[in-house]
Amino acid sequence: MKKYIERLWNGLLKENPVLVLMLGMCPALAVSTQAANGIGMGLSTLAVLVLSNFVISCLRKVIPDSVRLPCYIVIVASLVTVTELLIKAYLPSIYEALGIYIPLIVVNCIILGRAEAYANKHTPLLSVMDGIGMGLGFTIALTLAGMIRELLGAGTVFGLRLLPESFGMTIFIQPPGAFLVFALIIAVMNAIGIKTRQRQLVESGCDGNCALCSTACEERKAEAAADAKPASEQKGGDKA
Amino acid sequence: MNNPSLIMIIVTGALINNVVLNQFLGICSFLGVSKQMKASISLGGAVIFVITIASAVASLLYDYVLKPLGMDFMKTIIFILVIAALVQIVEMFLKKKSPAVYKALGIYLPLITTNCAVLGVALNNVQDGYNFIESVLSGFGTALGYTIAIVLLAGIRSRINEKDLPAPLRGAPIVMIAAALMSIAFMGFGGLK
Amino acid sequence: MNAAVNTVNLSSAPHARDKWTTPFIMRMVALSLLPATVVGIWVYGWNAFGIVALAIVSAVAAEWVFNKICHKPSTIWDGSAVVTGMLLALSLGPQTPLYCPVIGSVFAIVVCKGCFGGLGKNFINPALAARCFLLISFANAMAIKPVIDAVATATPVGAMKAGEVVNVTKMFLGTADGVIGSSILALLAGGLLLWCLDIIHGEICFSVLIGFTLFMGIFGGKGFDVNYLLAHLCGGGVVMGAFFMATDYVTSPVSKLGQFIYGCLIGVLGGLFRLKGNTADSFSYAIIIGNVCTPLIDTYIVQKPFAYRKVGKTRKASKEPFRIPKPVIALTLIAAIAGVALSGVFSVTKDKIEEQEVFKQSVAYREVCPEATSFSYDDKAQEILGDEGTETENATIYACYVGKNAQNDLVGYALSVGAKGFGGQVIMALGLTPEGKITGINFTELKETAGLGMRADEPEFKDQFPGKSVSVDLVKGAPQDDNDISAITGATVTSTAVHNAVNAGLNFYETVLKGGN
Numbered sequence: 001m002k003k004y005i006e007r008l009w010n011g012l013l014k015e016n017p018v019l020v021l022m023l024g025m026c027p028a029l030a031v032s033t034q035a036a037n038g039i040g041m042g043l044s045t046l047a048v049l050v051l052s053n054f055v056i057s058c059l060r061k062v063i064p065d066s067v068r069l070p071c072y073i074v075i076v077a078s079l080v081t082v083t084e085l086l087i088k089a090y091l092p093s094i095y096e097a098l099g100i101y102i103p104l105i106v107v108n109c110i111i112l113g114r115a116e117a118y119a120n121k122h123t124p125l126l127s128v129m130d131g132i133g134m135g136l137g138f139t140i141a142l143t144l145a146g147m148i149r150e151l152l153g154a155g156t157v158f159g160l161r162l163l164p165e166s167f168g169m170t171i172f173i174q175p176p177g178a179f180l181v182f183a184l185i186i187a188v189m190n191a192i193g194i195k196t197r198q199r200q201l202v203e204s205g206c207d208g209n210c211a212l213c214s215t216a217c218e219e220r221k222a223e224a225a226a227d228a229k230p231a232s233e234q235k236g237g238d239k240a
Numbered sequence: 241m242n243n244p245s246l247i248m249i250i251v252t253g254a255l256i257n258n259v260v261l262n263q264f265l266g267i268c269s270f271l272g273v274s275k276q277m278k279a280s281i282s283l284g285g286a287v288i289f290v291i292t293i294a295s296a297v298a299s300l301l302y303d304y305v306l307k308p309l310g311m312d313f314m315k316t317i318i319f320i321l322v323i324a325a326l327v328q329i330v331e332m333f334l335k336k337k338s339p340a341v342y343k344a345l346g347i348y349l350p351l352i353t354t355n356c357a358v359l360g361v362a363l364n365n366v367q368d369g370y371n372f373i374e375s376v377l378s379g380f381g382t383a384l385g386y387t388i389a390i391v392l393l394a395g396i397r398s399r400i401n402e403k404d405l406p407a408p409l410r411g412a413p414i415v416m417i418a419a420a421l422m423s424i425a426f427m428g429f430g431g432l433k
Numbered sequence: 434m435n436a437a438v439n440t441v442n443l444s445s446a447p448h449a450r451d452k453w454t455t456p457f458i459m460r461m462v463a464l465s466l467l468p469a470t471v472v473g474i475w476v477y478g479w480n481a482f483g484i485v486a487l488a489i490v491s492a493v494a495a496e497w498v499f500n501k502i503c504h505k506p507s508t509i510w511d512g513s514a515v516v517t518g519m520l521l522a523l524s525l526g527p528q529t530p531l532y533c534p535v536i537g538s539v540f541a542i543v544v545c546k547g548c549f550g551g552l553g554k555n556f557i558n559p560a561l562a563a564r565c566f567l568l569i570s571f572a573n574a575m576a577i578k579p580v581i582d583a584v585a586t587a588t589p590v591g592a593m594k595a596g597e598v599v600n601v602t603k604m605f606l607g608t609a610d611g612v613i614g615s616s617i618l619a620l621l622a623g624g625l626l627l628w629c630l631d632i633i634h635g636e637i638c639f640s641v642l643i644g645f646t647l648f649m650g651i652f653g654g655k656g657f658d659v660n661y662l663l664a665h666l667c668g669g670g671v672v673m674g675a676f677f678m679a680t681d682y683v684t685s686p687v688s689k690l691g692q693f694i695y696g697c698l699i700g701v702l703g704g705l706f707r708l709k710g711n712t713a714d715s716f717s718y719a720i721i722i723g724n725v726c727t728p729l730i731d732t733y734i735v736q737k738p739f740a741y742r743k744v745g746k747t748r749k750a751s752k753e754p755f756r757i758p759k760p761v762i763a764l765t766l767i768a769a770i771a772g773v774a775l776s777g778v779f780s781v782t783k784d785k786i787e788e789q790e791v792f793k794q795s796v797a798y799r800e801v802c803p804e805a806t807s808f809s810y811d812d813k814a815q816e817i818l819g820d821e822g823t824e825t826e827n828a829t830i831y832a833c834y835v836g837k838n839a840q841n842d843l844v845g846y847a848l849s850v851g852a853k854g855f856g857g858q859v860i861m862a863l864g865l866t867p868e869g870k871i872t873g874i875n876f877t878e879l880k881e882t883a884g885l886g887m888r889a890d891e892p893e894f895k896d897q898f899p900g901k902s903v904s905v906d907l908v909k910g911a912p913q914d915d916n917d918i919s920a921i922t923g924a925t926v927t928s929t930a931v932h933n934a935v936n937a938g939l940n941f942y943e944t945v946l947k948g949g950n
Contacts (some may be wrong), residue, residue, distance in 0.1 A: 022412060025267040026356045067764040069353055070324035074764070077316045078771040082778050085313065089782035092789045103363070106316055109268050112354050169536075169570035175262055176427070176569070179420035180544070183413040191408035266704055277732065282577055314772060321768060367857060388487050393696045395728030396556050406551025421557045424565050425725050428718020 004129045011133025014081040016142040017110045024110035038146030042139025050131035053119040057127035060120040080106045132214045255429040260389040262431040266357030280394035284387030295379025307314025319362045327353045459512030465623030473613035477527035481613045491538035491649040499547040520560035523614025526577035537563040557724045579610040591667040605692040624676030633680035636692040641675040644700020674716045679830035684724040691734040699723040797875040798847040801864025805836025828852040828937035848939040852930040859930040863938040870902045886927030907932040
């Protein structure tokens with residue numbers, strides 16, 4: 001039971017997909033213009049992520065290794081399209097609210113990243129928990145950024161006006177603001193000492209960009225362990 | 241649908257609506273690869289090739305196969321397969337003809353498959369209703385914009401010395417701040433007609 | 434970060450001069466800015482003084498606080514914060530609200546300079562980046578309102594863009610409207626002083642000016658008319674940018690050739706933005722784009738020649754013998770299964786989706802044509818429109834419905850019109866009375882930027898339309914005429930799309946629908 005809870009906690013904080021693993025930045029930056037968008041996108045991604053992790057984990061012995069990436073992509077794209085069609089047909093009000101985000105999920109590196117790094121090496125149930133954890137972490141990161149951007153940019157949070165309209169600094173609703181707010185959140189996390197995976201790695205010498213490190217990270221972890229620093233007990237490697 | 245001049249399509253894709261700094265596509269590799277100038281240039285070149293050809297093929301497939309058959313909903317899958325195939329081809333070609341370059345690119349090459357920018361451009365072309373020529377130019381412009389952005393950021397990062405930075409900013413935050421400042425600069429192109 | 438000059442500095446900038454220490458340089462720069470500051474305050478009044486004072490104080494305070502937080506020795510005595518504050522203040526308009534220089538200075542010192550490690554480590558000009566930051570954040574507040582010439586509606590640069598002739602002498606002296614640091618005479622005095630002291634590089638400032646002049650001469654439309662070129666040179670921060678901003682040696686290239694290229698790039702971009710852009714400021718963006726390119730220029734102009742080629746570009750696919758590897762078969766199989774599954778779901782949901790679309794449309798039509806109890810296709814109109822709708826120059830008319838009430842009388846028209854917006858097509862239902870007056874618009878598709886383009890859906894914008902007929906004109910700011918529509922600030926593309934679509938619909942009425950069915 002503990003290892004399932006651990007997956008949840010991992011996705012939320014220690015290996016938060018957006019803030020630590022730097023996956024899924026594309027939709028995170030684009031969508032976090034308002035807090036409500038953050039929740040919408042986050043939950044849609046969570047649903048697709050859980051399904052995708054489950055399917056890929058079930059098929060992990062079947063998918064040939066050399067074409068695994070394209071296979072994953074096909075599976076994910078199908079899942080997303082199916083989700084979109086179903087919501088469009090049967091839940092039109094939800095589609096009005098969330099509709100534009102759903103196609104964006106296809107290009108969300110988190111789903112592929114977790115498929116590659118976790119789901120194809122672990123059992124379906126663990127993969128599902130991982131999906132939930134990562135999805136929640138994604139949602140929280142997006143909502144937090146969305147709240148900040150909405151507050152600074154328009155003076156509202158979830159549509160509730162907190163600051164007078166004239167205080168709006170429009171830049172925060174636009175691309176530069178997205179970068180700045182995320183930089184701020186990550187910097188604050190670092191400053192208050194949240195020991196994320198990235199922090200440990202940065203301190204041990206790598207640049208912390210897990211999205212690309214893959215096997216190189218394994219070697220560095222081994223080195224770090226050899227240096228008598230307690231290595232994090234992560235199962236599985238990092239994402240491609 | 242208005243038909244903007246062909247030069248404008250390239251300029252729009254590259255500068256005015258820059259794929260990375262405005263559309264937020266391709267951020268993952270943008271933040272990661274820009275650490276090294278050489279890798280950035282190599283990746284940029286590869287991306288230009290893949291996106292331009294992928295735009296062309298996707299446009300043809302959509303106009304002559306998917307749309308007439310009413311299979312619009314299949315476009316995502318088909319486009320991705322095209323992209324995966326293209327990257328595969330590039331990989332095989334480089335491995336044979338230019339092993340040094342292949343090695344230099346290393347892991348970044350297969351990453352192009354998962355680069356949101358590639359799929360994003362193909363889908364955008366469909367949405368904007370571009371014909372074949374326009375799709376190719378739009379793809380080329382977008383990839384050019386990606387290359388410009390990543391190379392410029394690589395230049396900036398080469399100047400940053402981690403030791404000078406306040407501790408919490410080391411690693412990802414300072415790169416994002418640099419990207420924010422670049423984004424502000426590029427907004428100057430925003431008003432161009 | 435210390436200001437000591439005699440340590441060996443391995444980074445590219447700032448270069449330690451033999452004679453000048455950093456504090457000395459900063460003091461000279463501040464001194465050279467003084468004439469322009471004094472003239473600005475004298476011409477524009479106490480507002481200007483407040484802005485200058487606040488900018489400087491905020492900058493120094495921000496640097497002091499930031500150094501404290503980062504446990505670094507205080508650097509406020511090297512004078513660079515003062516200079517940044519002055520530069521920022523001089524680039525603001527005299528009516529700018531006082532929170533702007535404060536926020537701007539903090540942004541300049543903390544984000545642009547401090548985060549990167551302090552003096553000498555920034556890659557972008559802090560004052561200019563802060564100015565652009567303010568321009569984007571507070572678009573309305575930063576707009577320069579004429580102070581001196583109460584009749585004018587725009588600054589000289591704005592007037593020039595509209596094709597009017599301006600008084601160049603006033604601009605030269607600094608008595609025309611503009612930013613606080615508008616006195617070209619005063620700026621030139623300071624700038625030339627710096628150049629003579631060898632504190633700034635002539636290669637940069639003069640290539641900026643020459644690049645700009647050449648570009649405006651070739652592309653400005655008036656040839657090399659002296660008055661025209663002088664007017665453009667004297668307005669919009671060109672001189673200040675050339676002498677004081679672009680020349681900042683932390684953010685400009687090291688080599689002479691690099692500096693020349695950098696200067697020309699800025700000049701040309703500045704000209705391009707001045708002529709073709711519609712952002713509030715052309716030169717600031719041109720210079721910070723130059724800054725962004727500086728590291729690249731430095732890397733390649735010094736070490737490698739221009740012939741450095743990109744690697745990794747391939748043109749032909751390889752000519753391997755054609756075999757289908759087994760994994761590809763697996764992939765194809767998976768794709769095929771996915772395809773079949775998708776088709777299945779699609780055919781099941783297809784009708785439902787269409788139903789939803791139609792329902793959504795009819796709700797929109799009902800809202801703009803409330804008296805109608807039924808809508809029907811007008812065959813003749815539809816024939817003209819065709820199956821996919823008609824495309825005009827910049828909009829599309831998709832469909833035309835005739836609204837009838839219970840007695841089968843014509844009560845209005847509902848047109849479905851659309852135009853290309855920022856994030857896709859903007860499609861709306863346009864309601865017209867039988868006489869061709871707009872009853873309202875209701876968006877059926879609007880995927881624009883949140884907070885900007887999406888505001889088209891708010892009553893403030895939508896309610897401008899009812900009652901108008903024949904055609905509408907888009908204006909920035911308040912409407913002057915009956916047929917004027919105020920654009921949404923910061924959402925020009927979206928506003929233009931709506932305007933084009935509405936006009937297309939109105940035009941269709943005038944040419945086809947008018948005078949009965």
